Amino acid sequence: MTVIFDYLYESISPLKHFIRLNFVGNRKHNTATPPVVGVAIVATRRWLIFLHFPPGLQGVSTDLLRANYFKYIIGERMSEPTENGILNVGHVAKRLTAEEIDKMKAQDSRLVSEFRANQLERDAKKHWDLFYKRNDTRFFKDRHWTTREFDELLGGVGSQNVLLEVGCGVGNFVYPLIEDGLKYSKIFSCDLSTRAIELLKSHTLFDPETMKAFQTDVTLENCFSVIDCTVDIATLIFVLSSIHPDKFHKVAENLYNILGSGGILLFRDYGLYDMAQLRFKPGHKISENLYMRQDGTRSYYFSTEEVKNLFESVGFQTLNCGYVQRRTVNLKENIDVPRIFVQAKFKKS
Numbered sequence: 001m002t003v004i005f006d007y008l009y010e011s012i013s014p015l016k017h018f019i020r021l022n023f024v025g026n027r028k029h030n031t032a033t034p035p036v037v038g039v040a041i042v043a044t045r046r047w048l049i050f051l052h053f054p055p056g057l058q059g060v061s062t063d064l065l066r067a068n069y070f071k072y073i074i075g076e077r078m079s080e081p082t083e084n085g086i087l088n089v090g091h092v093a094k095r096l097t098a099e100e101i102d103k104m105k106a107q108d109s110r111l112v113s114e115f116r117a118n119q120l121e122r123d124a125k126k127h128w129d130l131f132y133k134r135n136d137t138r139f140f141k142d143r144h145w146t147t148r149e150f151d152e153l154l155g156g157v158g159s160q161n162v163l164l165e166v167g168c169g170v171g172n173f174v175y176p177l178i179e180d181g182l183k184y185s186k187i188f189s190c191d192l193s194t195r196a197i198e199l200l201k202s203h204t205l206f207d208p209e210t211m212k213a214f215q216t217d218v219t220l221e222n223c224f225s226v227i228d229c230t231v232d233i234a235t236l237i238f239v240l241s242s243i244h245p246d247k248f249h250k251v252a253e254n255l256y257n258i259l260g261s262g263g264i265l266l267f268r269d270y271g272l273y274d275m276a277q278l279r280f281k282p283g284h285k286i287s288e289n290l291y292m293r294q295d296g297t298r299s300y301y302f303s304t305e306e307v308k309n310l311f312e313s314v315g316f317q318t319l320n321c322g323y324v325q326r327r328t329v330n331l332k333e334n335i336d337v338p339r340i341f342v343q344a345k346f347k348k349s
């Protein structure tokens, strides 16, 4: 089968694009789909091709199995061999070494079971509440870089200057802005975790006159029902990665709907092949680029194309979207590691 496929695949170059698009690029992340067994027929003008799908295994995400099977039979073709024969896998910000490719392959050797993956989805709020119970306000560092990267935060977007921060945590994004003296007519901060909202509200700079903090799940319809005015700037900073990919579209749609015309969405999150992704051991991968952390929270790693396509699919115009490379430095713990993030700005026209 593989031999026939190899031959056909090499023979028909437009088919390569088709296969990537339909079986690899657009594969679904739904861990609850029934096991897939069977054959797909791909017809081109000159060829009729049979693709064999692997049987689903009990307790393992079948979508992922399917994706990996395709990677097995066509994956090598997606990566260009280099002169010394080592595969060239990566993107503009990162080329994987042979060792890193092996690490990624090892992650596929033991996946999070479908049962556990569904449980993680059901208990997402519980895990974030426990996270903030354990870490209080100590985990995330204040984000002092935001005005440097997103000058829209300095003002000038919309007539009211209303800010909405989605997945605000305990306020590491918003309080540095207030400390810097930035003025917004209203700041809405929301998070899935009730505990995070309580902590944010207990900050000395919390001002109930201009700030409204509330618990919500941004993947749900009407998640912003408490917002009673048009929003000029919305932020999604390291939040989408903790949400299941099946729900990304709804999140993007909700953000589009809450912004006023000309409103801006500011985005930063983990980039594909970030060192944190490469570090996951077997037993942590849920589906393609989605992982379970030790504490039950999840983390997804984005390509720029994916982020751009997602927000454009709900009507946003992309102002910019790219990988940014930074370093995480902790002198006390002697840590200095390179990081890859995706940073983007979108506009509601």
Ligand SMILES: C[S@@+](CC[C@H](N)C(=O)[O-])C[C@H]1O[C@@H](n2cnc3c(N)ncnc32)[C@H](O)[C@@H]1O
Residues within 6 Å of the ligand: 124, 128, 140, 143, 166, 167, 168, 169, 170, 172, 173, 190, 191, 192, 193, 196, 216, 217, 218, 219, 237, 238, 239, 242, 243
């Ligand atoms: C990695 S933390 C980032 C917190 C904050 N944005 C920051 O940069 O410090 C991710 C946050 O997203 C929140 N979150 C996860 N899923 C969410 C959802 N469905 N709706 C709203 N917030 C969510 C979590 O509770 C958590 O506070």
